[in-house]
Amino acid sequence: MASWSLFRLVCLFHAFIDIFMGLLMIFSISTISRIAHGDEITNKLHLIDDDEKSRLIQTSESLVGMMLIFIGVLLYMVSSLEDKKFQRYFSKGCILIHILLACWRIFVEAKIQVLQKDVHGQIITDLVFAGTWLIVLLLTRDATKAVKNE
Numbered sequence: 809m810a811s812w813s814l815f816r817l818v819c820l821f822h823a824f825i826d827i828f829m830g831l832l833m834i835f836s837i838s839t840i841s842r843i844a845h846g847d848e849i850t851n852k853l854h855l856i857d858d859d860e861k862s863r864l865i866q867t868s869e870s871l872v873g874m875m876l877i878f879i880g881v882l883l884y885m886v887s888s889l890e891d892k893k894f895q896r897y898f899s900k901g902c903i904l905i906h907i908l909l910a911c912w913r914i915f916v917e918a919k920i921q922v923l924q925k926d927v928h929g930q931i932i933t934d935l936v937f938a939g940t941w942l943i944v945l946l947l948t949r950d951a952t953k954a955v956k957n958e
Contacts, residue, residue, distance in 0.1 A: 815895045818944050819887030822902075822937070826880030833873030844926065892948055899945040906938035 886898060910931045918927045 813890075814947055815899070815944050816887045818940050819883045821940075823880040823883035823887065826876045826883065830873040830876030830880060833876065834870045895948050896945060899941045899948070902941040903938045903945065906934045906941065910934035910938070 889895070913927050913931050913934065917930075
């Protein structure tokens with residue numbers, strides 16, 4: 809059995825969040841939207857109507873949910889790898905993804921007036937997730953140096 813390293817714990821933590829949020833997005837997007845945004849914004853986003861526009865939005869949200877589930881499964885599979893060089897490389901990639909996502913939220917999503925009130929919290933969440941990968945990167949640095957010295 810693989811050891812419970814920090815890399816494995818962070819991967820499993822992110823995998824759980826991705827799979828859970830993906831399932832919520834697939835099966836109950838209007839309910840989640842009401843909880844996260846409120847009734848007024850949910851109505852503006854047409855998530856409760858039965859017209860073609862609302863079905864298109866619900867379909868795209870379901871696809872995003874499926875992608876989150878796929879990312880969660882990928883993180884679960886990667887979590888069992890023991891190669892320290894790969895863990896550092898993967899951590900750097902995850903940091904870059906979360907920082908780019910925060911930038912996208914700042915420059916694109918913040919301009920959408922309907923979603924403006926949630927953007928600050930989402931940016932903070934993206935930066936916290938990038939921070940967890942940064943901690944993994946910094947703490948595995950010593951382990952990588954020890955492997956090189958052997």
